[in-house]
Amino acid sequence: MNISWDLNATSIVLLAINLVGLIWFAFSTQATATAAHKKADHAHERISALAEAESKFREKIFLEYVNRDILREMEARLERAIEHLARTSAEAIDRLGDRLDGLSDVRRRPG
Secondary structure, eight states: OOOOOOOOHHHHHHHHHHHHHHHHHHHHHHHHHHHHHHHHHHHHHHHHHHHHHHHHHHHHHHHHHHHHHHHHHHHHHHHHHHHHHHHHHHHHHHHHHHHHHHHHHHHHSOO
8 A cells, every 4th residue: 555645636625625624613612612601601690590589489488477477376365365355254244243133132121
């Protein structure tokens, strides 16, 4: 096998085509890498925005549950106060009834 290192028109054309292909490949991969980098930056921005939105949502839910707990506590205090008021009112009405019964008994007795 005999290799000739003579440059003829065909080998120059093939070298030029390979060189152009190599340059095109380099620029193409650079453009693809740049586009991928931009997409990654955009994805990171979206992830940050979604994380912030989730954090605000969790905070909102937490505050709603805290408010509900406070409302439940207040409702329990109101229920206890109403029960106490009903109990003391019933006792006061019973005492008033006993007093009125006592007065009517005193009036019925001949003196």
